[in-house]
Structures are given as C-alpha cells and as structure tokens.
Amino acid sequence: MTDGSEAPRFQPGDAVRVRKAYPVGHCRTPFYFRGVQGVIERYCGAFANPEELAYGRSGEPAVPLYRVRAKQADVWSDYQGSPRDTIEVEVFEHWLEPCPDRSPAEETSR
Amino acid sequence: MPDEQEALGVHDLGGRINEPFQKDEHDYEPWEKRVHALRELLAQKGLLRVDELRRGVEGLGEAKYERLTYYEQWIAAICQVMVERGVVTDDQLGRRIAEVKDRHD
Amino acid sequence: MSAHHHHPHPNQPDEEDRPRTHFQVMEIALRELLLEKGVIAAEELRVVHEAMDRRGPHNGARMIARAWFDPGYHARLREDATAAARDLGLEPTWLKLIVLENTPTLHNLVVCTPCSCYPWPLLGLPPDWYKSRAYRSQAVDRPRALLAAFGTELADDVELRVHDSTADMRYLVMPCRPAGTEGWSEEALARLVSRDSMIGVTPALDPAAVDARADGS
Numbered sequence: 356m357t358d359g360s361e362a363p364r365f366q367p368g369d370a371v372r373v374r375k376a377y378p379v380g381h382c383r384t385p386f387y388f389r390g391v392q393g394v395i396e397r398y399c400g401a402f403a404n405p406e407e408l409a410y411g412r413s414g415e416p417a418v419p420l421y422r423v424r425a426k427q428a429d430v431w432s433d434y435q436g437s438p439r440d441t442i443e444v445e446v447f448e449h450w451l452e453p454c455p456d457r458s459p460a461e462e463t464s465r
Numbered sequence: 466m467p468d469e470q471e472a473l474g475v476h477d478l479g480g481r482i483n484e485p486f487q488k489d490e491h492d493y494e495p496w497e498k499r500v501h502a503l504r505e506l507l508a509q510k511g512l513l514r515v516d517e518l519r520r521g522v523e524g525l526g527e528a529k530y531e532r533l534t535y536y537e538q539w540i541a542a543i544c545q546v547m548v549e550r551g552v553v554t555d556d557q558l559g560r561r562i563a564e565v566k567d568r569h570d
Numbered sequence: 571m572s573a574h575h576h577h578p579h580p581n582q583p584d585e586e587d588r589p590r591t592h593f594q595v596m597e598i599a600l601r602e603l604l605l606e607k608g609v610i611a612a613e614e615l616r617v618v619h620e621a622m623d624r625r626g627p628h629n630g631a632r633m634i635a636r637a638w639f640d641p642g643y644h645a646r647l648r649e650d651a652t653a654a655a656r657d658l659g660l661e662p663t664w665l666k667l668i669v670l671e672n673t674p675t676l677h678n679l680v681v682c683t684p685c686s687c688y689p690w691p692l693l694g695l696p697p698d699w700y701k702s703r704a705y706r707s708q709a710v711d712r713p714r715a716l717l718a719a720f721g722t723e724l725a726d727d728v729e730l731r732v733h734d735s736t737a738d739m740r741y742l743v744m745p746c747r748p749a750g751t752e753g754w755s756e757e758a759l760a761r762l763v764s765r766d767s768m769i770g771v772t773p774a775l776d777p778a779a780v781d782a783r784a785d786g787s
Contacts, residue, residue, distance in 0.1 A: 377472035381520040383736045385683050386472075387479040387710060399666070402738045409520035411550065420737050427732075431480065436714045439729040445737035479683040479734065482707035486719050490697035496594045501695065502618040503601060506610055509618075519685055535686075535701055537593040544600055553603050561599040562592075569588055569595075 361401075363419040363448065369395045370454040371423060373446055381409035384450045388442075392454050393425030396443055404447065419448040475530040476523045497536040504543060513546055521545045621661065622695075627765035629660050630692035630742050633669075634768065635760035638747045651742070661691055670733060670770070671744045677724055678743045679717070679770035681709035682735040689740040693765055700769065710734060720771040743767065745774040 365371060375390045383405050398421055403414030427440040434440070473481075493501075507513035521542025525533065533541065548555045589595045604610045633655060637644040647654040651667040667689060670678035682688070686701040699705055708716045713732050714724065724730055733741050745767040751759060754777075761780050766772040 377469070379472075381516060381523060382474060382477075383684055385479045385710075385734060385736060386474075386477045387683075388734075399737075399739055405516040405519075405737065408514045408516035411514075411517060414516075420739075422739070427730075431711050435712060436730060437724075437726045437728070439727070440713070440731070441729060442710060442732045442734065444734045445739055447737065474684075476684050478703055478706045480707060480711035482703045484704055486699070486704040486708055486716055487702065488699050488719060489702070490699060493695055496589070496597055498619065498622065498695075499601065499615075500597055502615055502622060503597070503604075503610075505622075506614055506618050510610070512609070522685070531703075533593070535698075537591070540593050540597045540600070544596055547600065547604075552609060553600070553607070557603055558599060561603055562595055565589065565595045565598050565602075 361416070361419075363398045363401075363421075365395045365398070365419075365421060365448070365451065365453075367395050367397050371395060371421075371451045372454040373423065374450050374452055376450070378406070381406055384446055385444065387430060388423075388425075388444050388446070389450075391423075391425050391430050393423040393429070396422040396424040399445065402447075421446055421448065421451065423451070474523055475525075475527045476519075500536045500540045500543070504539060507543070507547075512550065512552060513543065517546045517549075518542050624661075625691055626694040627692075627763075627768065628760070629655075629658075629694075630689070630765075630768045631760040631763035632658055633660075633692065633742070634744050634763045635756050637669075637744060638751075638759050639756040647744075655692065663691065665689060665691055666739050667692070667742060668739050669742050669744050670731075672746045672770075672773075674746065675727065676729050676731060677770065678741075679709060679713055679730065679732045680735060680741045680743060681706060681732060683707070683710055684736060687735040687740060689742055692742055693768060697765075717771060720766065722772050743770040745772075748774050748777050750777050 370392065371394065372392045373384065373388050373390060398419065401417035401419050404418045405414065408414040422443050423446045424441055424443045426438070427434045427436060427442055428438055430442060504513065504518065508515065518539065522530070522538045524545070525538060525541060529541070530538070544558060547553050548558065589598055605612060633647065636658065637647045643654065643657075646657065647669050648671075651669045652665055655665065655667060670680070672678055683706045686696060686706065688696040688700065705716065710732055713730055717724065717730075735741055745763065747759070748762055751762070758780075762775045762777060764772065764775055767774045
C-alpha cells in the first residue's frame with residue numbers, strides 16, 4: 356500500500372477540468388462529467404485504482420481521489436432547475452487537469 | 466459528436482434515460498439475499514473485488530444489462546469472476562447448473 | 571417494506587424456494603460448489619446473513635437523531651462520520667462515510683449513476699427505485715423533477731446539491747430537524763428520520779404524523 360508520499364496534486368478550491376478520454380475498460384468517471392469544469396470540494400485520500408482492480412490487479416500505487424463540484428448549468432445545456440444547483444462527483448486524480456483560467460469568485464460558497 | 470456515443474459504457478447512465486421514473490420497491494426474495502451474502506463473504510475473503518463484480522456486470526452487454534434484474538446480473542457476474550480466477554472451472558459450473566435443474570424438474 | 575425475520579439455512583434447500591429461473595439455479599450451483607470445495611463455510615454464510623439482518627434505516631436514523639440531540643456528536647459526525655458510526659456500535663467495516671447536512675438553503679440528494687452504491691450498513695438494502703435506470707439517470711440531469719415524484723418541492727433559492735457516489739465514499743443525508751420537536755427524546759427524533767430522507771428524496775417526517783412519545787413500537 357502506498358504510504359501517501361506523493362502529495363495530492365490539488366487542493367480544495369482549485370479550479371479543475373475533467374479530462375475527455377474514452378477508455379474501453381471499467382471506468383467510474385461518468386460520461387456526463389467529462390470535459391466539465393469545476394472546483395475541488397475536498398481531497399478524499401488515496402485509493403487503489405478501480406480501473407485496475409476490475410481486472411484482478413492490485414490497483415497500486417493508490418491514486419488520489421477528490422470530490423469535484425460543478426454547477427448543474429455547466430454540466431447540462433438544458434438544465435431545468437435553480438441556477439444555484441450543483442453536482443459533486445468523486446473523480447480520481449488522473450482524470451483531472453488544472454483549469455487556471457477559471458475565476459474562483461464564480462464558485463458557489465458552501 | 467456522434468461517434469462519442471460508441472465510447473459509452475452500458476452502465477454509464479447519467480442523463481441518458483428518458484423513460485418515466487417509477488417509485489417501485491419489492492421485498493427482497495431469499496435467493497436475492499443469498500446472492501448478496503455470497504458476494505459479501507467472497508469479498509471478505511479477498512476472492513471478489515467489488516470492481517471485478519461491477520466490470521462483470523458491465524460486460525454482460527446492453528441487452529442483458531437492460532433485461533436482467535439486479536441480482537440476476539450479480540450472480541452472472543460473480544460466476545464469471547469465479548471462473549476467471551480459477552476458483553471453479555466453467556466445466557464444473559456448467560455441470561452443476563445442469564444437475565440442479567434436473568433435481569428440480 | 572416489511573422486515574424478513576426468517577431466512578432459510580443457506581446450505582439446505584427451502585421447500586418453498588424452488589428455483590424458477592436460470593439465475594436462481596446458478597446461485598444454488600455456485601454456492602454448492604464453493605461449499606464443497608471448502609472455499610466458503612455454511613457457518614460463515616450464516617454470520618453474513620445475520621449481519622445483513624441487523625442492517626436497516628434504523629441505524630442511520632440513530633446517527634441523525636443523536637446528532638440533532640447532541641451537539642458533541644454532531645461535531646463528531648462532521649469531523650469523521652465513519653468513526654461516529656462506530657461510536658454507536660454500528661458496523662461500518664469498509665464504509666467511508668460522508669454525512670451531508672441539509673440546511674434551509676441547501677438540500678442534498680444521493681445517487682450512484684454507474685451502479686447503485688449505497689451505505690448498506692446504515693440503511694439496509696436499497697429500494698428498487700434507487701437502483702433503477704431512471705433514477706440513476708434523472709437524479710443527475712433533472713433532480714427537481716425526480717424529487718417531485720416523491721412530493722418534494724424546493725424553492726428556487728434553495729440549492730439542490732446532487733452527489734454521485736462514483737468511487738469509495740458513501741453518503742448519508744442529514745435532513746433538517748423538523749420544527750416543533752424541541753424537547754423530544756432521541757428515540758422519538760429517530761422516528762422522524764426516514765430512509766428516504768437519508769437518501770435525500772424527501773425531508774424528515776412531519777412531527778404531527780408521528781407520536782412524540784417514544785413507546786418503543
């Protein structure tokens with residue numbers, strides 16, 4: 356088990372984008388969330404990679420897992436609901452890239 | 466981009482299903498609870514990761530994914546993984562399934 | 571949903587339980603093979619069944635009611651919800667729990683779009699509708715319409731926050747404590763915390779509909 360010596364790349368509040376990628380195996384990053392811009396809500400810890408566990412492999416080294424928050428209006432082009440509505444999804448670090456052009460002032464406060 | 470849809474997993478349902486939501490529930494049947502218990506015990510013993518189970522269910526393909534009930538999907542996937550891991554052979558399983566059927570016919 | 575207080579011995583065929591489908595046959599076949607090979611033991615299955623029987627929404631309700639009643643426990647729940655569950659003697663085992671607190675301006679809703687992950691130790695087995703294709707799809711893209719199916723309507727100035735349980739975390743919603751419950755005992759408060767309110771499709775139960783005197787029934 357990884358001792359967590361690799362520090363998590365992202366901090367709560369960081370603006371991130373979920374990568375668009377199309378792997379063929381067991382993937383837990385929902386299709387609807389790929390390409391979405393959001394912010395890190397929290398770092399959950401490092402966990403064995405499900406994409407590898409699914410095939411009987413160890414999934415090590417453990418991968419940092421985050422909860423990413425986005426506005427529903429940024430996820431669905433035809434979202435019917437309040438502009439305040441949000442969605443939070445658990446996303447592994449290798450699916451995230453920094454998004455520095457996004458203003459933190461736009462974020463919904465907790 | 467239309468081709469993106471080819472990359473969708475059968476299980477990846479967020480925002481895809483327009484059929485009306487039904488607030489159904491049923492009491493779990495004994496065989497369903499047995500599947501659940503079996504899965505938990507195998508997981509405790511390190512013989513079945515939840516991720517393997519999920520991958521097995523996803524691998525059933527679209528038709529079965531839509532048609533089979535939840536625990537039908539689970540037992541099918543658990544059997545698949547047990548054969549993959551060599552806990553049982555497919556031949557053993559196939560013969561025992563036939564024998565159980567005969568027992569109850 | 572009635573509780574099942576009887577279940578057949580896992581290693582003995584139940585007369586009323588003839589397998590009707592190929593998959594029911596599959597379950598019997600695999601279980602027999604695993605028992606014969608010594609991969610699993612009947613006693614082990616029995617222990618798992620008993621643990622399953624102990625699970626139900628009463629577990630989650632105890633946690634929520636305790637948090638409403640006791641600010642110290644509420645703080646504990648916020649800091650480490652899994653440890654807080656253990657504090658009550660619950661068996662979270664593998665659970666990595668996050669409790670999502672509703673407020674007058676924030677309503678939380680839980681779903682698992684890729685499969686139907688659920689905090690079983692605290693809520694028991696999930697209802698069919700939670701596992702349905704429609705729920706898994708519509709909880710993320712049209713959650714307000716979905717809540718309406720449960721009679722739950724939120725004002726436009728309330729943020730509806732949906733949580734997709736895609737990886738290792740599991741979620742329990744803490745509904746708002748209903749008004750008019752000052753002085754209620756913890757036991758009475760627990761009776762207001764329904765399974766559906768801990769998933770997030772409804773608020774807690776209306777106190778007027780529930781007897782405040784905890785008579786144990």
